[in-house]
Amino acid sequence: MWKVSTGKGVKVAVIDSGVNANTSSLKGQVLTDEVPESVAYRATDDYDGHGTTTAELIAGTGAGGGLKGLAPGAKIVPYRVKFDDLKGSAAELSRTPEPAEAIRAAADTDAKIINMSFGALGPSSKEEEAVQYAASKGKLLIAAVGNDGRKAGDTIGYPAAYSYVIGIASVDKSLTVSKFSSSGNYVDLSAPGQGFPGWCDGNFRSYCDDVNGTSSAAAIASGAAALIWSAHPDWTVNQVARALIDTAGRTWAKNDPSKYAGYGLIRPRLVLANRNYDAGPANVDPLAKENGGDLLAKSAASSTSSSPSPSAPSSSASTPSQAPEKGSTGGTSAAGSSTESSNDNTTLWVVLGAAAAVVVVGGGGLAVARARRAR
Numbered sequence: 001m002w003k004v005s006t007g008k009g010v011k012v013a014v015i016d017s018g019v020n021a022n023t024s025s026l027k028g029q030v031l032t033d034e035v036p037e038s039v040a041y042r043a044t045d046d047y048d049g050h051g052t053t054t055a056e057l058i059a060g061t062g063a064g065g066g067l068k069g070l071a072p073g074a075k076i077v078p079y080r081v082k083f084d085d086l087k088g089s090a091a092e093l094s095r096t097p098e099p100a101e102a103i104r105a106a107a108d109t110d111a112k113i114i115n116m117s118f119g120a121l122g123p124s125s126k127e128e129e130a131v132q133y134a135a136s137k138g139k140l141l142i143a144a145v146g147n148d149g150r151k152a153g154d155t156i157g158y159p160a161a162y163s164y165v166i167g168i169a170s171v172d173k174s175l176t177v178s179k180f181s182s183s184g185n186y187v188d189l190s191a192p193g194q195g196f197p198g199w200c201d202g203n204f205r206s207y208c209d210d211v212n213g214t215s216s217a218a219a220i221a222s223g224a225a226a227l228i229w230s231a232h233p234d235w236t237v238n239q240v241a242r243a244l245i246d247t248a249g250r251t252w253a254k255n256d257p258s259k260y261a262g263y264g265l266i267r268p269r270l271v272l273a274n275r276n277y278d279a280g281p282a283n284v285d286p287l288a289k290e291n292g293g294d295l296l297a298k299s300a301a302s303s304t305s306s307s308p309s310p311s312a313p314s315s316s317a318s319t320p321s322q323a324p325e326k327g328s329t330g331g332t333s334a335a336g337s338s339t340e341s342s343n344d345n346t347t348l349w350v351v352l353g354a355a356a357a358v359v360v361v362g363g364g365g366l367a368v369a370r371a372r373r374a375r
Contacts, residue, residue, distance in 0.1 A: 001227060001268060001269050001272050002072075004227075004231055004272040004273070005071075005073070005227045005228070005230045005231040005272055006071060006072050006073030006074075006227070006230070007059065007070075007071025007072065007073040007074030007223065007226035007227050007229075007230045008073035008074070008230050009073075009230050009233060010071070010073075010074045010075070010112050010113065010226040010229050010230045011031065011034070011074065011075045011076075011077055011109075011110060011111040011112060011113075012058050012059065012071075012074055012075070012076055012077065012111060012112070012113045012114075012115055012222055012226055013077045013079060013102075013106035013109065013111040013113065013114045013115065014051055014054055014055045014058070014076050014077070014078055014079065014115050014117075015079040015081055015099060015102045015103060015106065015114060015115065015116050015118070016046075016050055016051030016054050016055075016078075016079065016080070016081070016115075016117060016118065016320065017046050017047050017048050017049070017050045017051040017080060017081075017083060017086070017320060018042060018043055018044060018045050018046035018047060018051045018052075018078060018079075018080030019043070019044055019046055019051045019052050019054075019055045019076055019078035019080075020044060020045075020046045020049075020051075020052040020199075020204055021044045021078070022044075023052060023056065023060075023066055023199075023204060024063045024064025024065065024066040025056045025060035025061055025062060025063055025064065025066025025067050025068065025069075026052065026055060026056060026059075026060060026061075026066075026076070027061075027063065028061075029055070029059050029060070029061060029074075029075060029076055030044065030055065030075070030076045030077075030078055031075050031076065031077050031078075032044055032078065034077050034109060034111075035077060035078060035079065035105075036105040036106075036108065036109065038097075038101070038105060039079060039081075039097040039101055039102050039105045041080065041095045041096055041097065042080050042092075042095075042096070043078045043079060043080045044078055044080075045080060046080070046199075046202060046204075047080075047085075047086055047087075047088075047202050048085060048200075048201060048202050048320070049198070049199030049200055049201050049202055049203075049204065050117070050199075050215065050320040051078065051080070052199050052204070053067075053196075053198035053199045053211065053215075053216075053219075054115060054117045054215060054216075054218075054219045055069075055076045055078065055219075056068075056069055056198075057069050057070065057196065057198075057216055057219035057220060057223065058070065058071055058074060058076065058115065058219050058220075058222050058223045058226065059071050059072055059073075059074040059075060059076050059223070059226070060072065067196075067197060067198070067207070069219075069223055070220055070223030070224060070226075070227065071222075071223040071224075071226035071227050071230070073230065074223070074226040074230070077106065077109065077111050079097070079102040079105070079106065080096060080097075081096065081097055081098060081099045081101075081102045081118075081318075082096045082097065082098055082099075082318075083118060083318050083319050083320060084318065084319055085319065085320075098126075098127075099116070099118065099127060099130075099159070099318050100124065100126045100127040100129070100130040101130070103116070103127065103130040103131060103133075103134055103159075104130040104133055104134065106134065106139070107130070107133050107134035107136075107137045107139055108137070111139070112139065112140060112226075112229055112237075113139065113140045113142060113222050113225050113226060113229070114134060114139050114140070114141050114142070115142050115143075115218060115219060115222040116141065116142065116143040116144070116159050116160075116165070116218070117143070117144045117213075117214075117215035117216075117218045117219060117320060118143075118144065118157075118159075118215075118318045118319060118320050119143070119144060119145070119146045119156075119157025119158060119159070119160060119318060119319065120157055120158050120318040120319070121155065121157060121158075122158065123158045123161070123162070124158070127158065127159060127162075128158075128159075128162050131159055131162045131163075131164055131165060132163075132164060134164075135164035138236060138237045139237065140166070140225055140229075140237045140240055140241060141159070141164055141165040141166065142165070142166050142168060142218050142221050142222050142225065143159045143160035143165050143166070143167055143168065143218060144157075144160060144167075144168055144213070144214035144215045144217065144218040145157065145160045145167040145168060145169050145181065145182045145183075145184075145186065145187050145214050146160065146181075146182035146214060147180040147181065147182065147213050147214055148180075148182045149177075149178065149179055149180045149181045149182050149183060150179055150180055154182055154183060154184070155182065155184060156182050156183075156184040156185075156186040156187065157182065160186055160187075161184075161186040163290070163291040163292055164287075164291055166188045166189060166221070166241065166244075166287075167186045167187050167188045167189075167262070168187075168188070168189055168190065168191055168214060168217045168218040168221045169181045169182070169183070169187045169189070169190040169191075169193075169214060169217060169260060169261055169262060170190065170191070170192070170193025170194060170212070170213065170214045170216065170217040171190050171191065171192060171193065171194075171217070171261070171265060172192075172193075172194040172195070173192070173194065173195060175249075175265065177190065177260045177261055178193055178194055178212065178214075180212065180213070180214075181193065181214055181217075181260070182214065183259050183260045184259055185259055187257075187258070187259055187260065187261065187262040188245075188257075188262040188263060188287065188290075189221060189244060189245065189248055189261075189262045189263055189264065189265075189266055190217065190248075190260075190261040190262060190264065190265050190266070191217040191218070191220040191221045191224070191265065191266045192216070192217060192220050193212060193213060193214055193215075193216040193217030193220070194210070194212040194216070195210060195212070196210075196211055196212070196216050197209055197210075197211065198211035198216070213320075215320060220266070221244075221266055224244065224266045224268040225240055225244065225268075227268050227272060228240055228243055228244070228268055228271050228272065231271070231272055232277075232279070235279055235282070236282040236283070238280075238281070238282060238283065238284055238285050238286060239279035239280060239281075239282055240279070241285075241286050241287065242279050242280050242286035243271045243277065243279045244266055244268070244271075245263045245286055245287075246279075246280075246286075247266075247267045247268070247270040247271055248262075248263045248264030248265055248266055248267060249264045249265040249267050250263060250264030250265070
C-alpha cells in the first residue's frame, strides 16, 4: 500500500490525552502550531501515554525503533482534553478543554480526519452539537466503540454512538471480534485492535507489550482513511467513508451489518490497488439511513454558528477507550462466534521500526453473529 500512498498531505486531529511530539517516532510528525489557541493548553503534554500511542499508530515513522503507523506520511494535530483520569490542580483542570470544545475547534481547521479514541456512557448535547458541526464541515469522524464487551451491560460509548461518527470495533489477528470490544447498533466498521505495543503511562521510558483496545482499532481506521484520502485528495468525506464501507471484509449481506463488526473489516488496499476506483457520488452520505439523513444536508444548519448553545453535561466522564486487556487472546467474538477463513490475500502491516512486523492481519471476512441495526 505504501507504494501508492503513505497518507502524505492529510492531517489527522487526535483528540485524546495529549500527544508527546518528542518520541522518536513522532518527531516532525506533530503540528503543534496548528492547534487553535483556545484549546492549545499543554497539547503535547500527554498525561498517560494514550494519545501518543494513538498518534503513533496513525502516523508514527518508526524512527529510533519506535512504532511505525499505518499512514507515516500523514501529520498529527494534537488535542489534550479532560478525561476522568486527569489529575491536577484546579487551574489545570479549568484550562484543559472538554472533548466537545476540541471537536469544534478541530472542525475549523484543515484537518480532514478527527480521531476520538475515548468514550462516555451517556450522551452530551454539547458534544453532539460539536460532532454535527464538524460533520457539516466535511470532517471524517472516527471513534472507538468501547471496551465493555465482557460486561453484562455492554453498550457502545459516545461519541461513537452519535450520528455522523464512524464507530470502530476491534478484531484480533485471527479476524475474530475481540472479546472486550463493545457491540451494538452503532458499530460501523472493525479494525485490528490487539497485539500492539504502546505507551501505558506518561513517563515514556519504554513501550508496554500487548496494549489492546478499540482505541487502537480506531487509530488504524484513521490511518486507513488517511491513506485513501491522500491517494484521492479531491474526494469528499462521503466518498472516503463509502470506500471504506464498500471494500470492508464481511461474510454477511452488506445491507444487514453486524452489531459486532458493522460493515466488516477495513481493507484499504482494495481501494489503493485500483487507480480508477469509483467511490460513488460526492454529495451522498453512505450512512444516511443510520444517521437519520444526509451527512451534510442535515447538519448544515449547525455550521452557521461557531458557538455552542447552552447544553446539558455528559451523563458520565469521558475515558480513553484503550483500557489494557492484558493477555486477551480473542478466540471468539463478543457473541461467541468464531471467524471464517477467506481466500483474499489482502494484508495490513503495522511495523515496529527496525524490528520485524509485529502484526499481520489478513483481509478476509469475519463470521460473527448479525443483528439488524434498528435505531
